[in-house]
Amino acid sequence: MIKSTNYCDILKEASIENLDKDCKMAIEEIYINDLQRKEVRFTYYKLNENGNYKLVIRPLDVTEDELFELFQKSIKNNVISNSFAIKIRQTIENTKVGNCLDQPFNDTDYCRFYARGSFLSGDFMCTLEQIFIKELDRREIRFGYYKKNKNGNFQLVTRPLDVTEDEFIVMFKDAIENGVFSKIFITALKTIL
Known part of the structure; x- marks a missing residue:
């Protein structure tokens, strides 16, 4: 520990x-x-x-290169166990990579949202999102946690995302299908799993 x-x-x-x-x-x-x-x-x-x-x-907001490096180190340090890595690889192999939207589906002062994969649980939504951070002038992947507000809309909670392995797989599959990740990233990730 x-x-x-x-x-x-x-x-x-x-x-x-x-x-x-x-x-x-x-x-x-x-x-x-x-x-x-x-x-x-x-x-x-x-x-x-x-x-x-x-x-x-x-x-957490990271570039695909940073996320790749994090996955690489997570596998090496056994943060991502062999069985979890196999589940991620199977998800990649069995999921068609979707195309990211050309136009954002949401625009805020901080960023534009282009793609989202999610896992819903009651009043909570865990997400992997492709966003464009305006101040940095680059696209990144956000690990988001949302909660329904009093109007029934999901609102971002400023906290780190934590999920079970099974919840991650559902969210990850949805993210692949909805074009959150580039095909290059998915191919590269598959090689280290």
């Missing part, structure tokens, strides 16, 4: 650092204490004044 908090125990981690932004991006295997189950979490950490990384409460 790497660390224990009131919410979860961090069992394993794979991360890549972005020293220009004093942060690291991570995929973690965590154990949720209240639910008594293992999940996979996609998150950011920021360097604090003491030189230690502290969890950032926000969704």
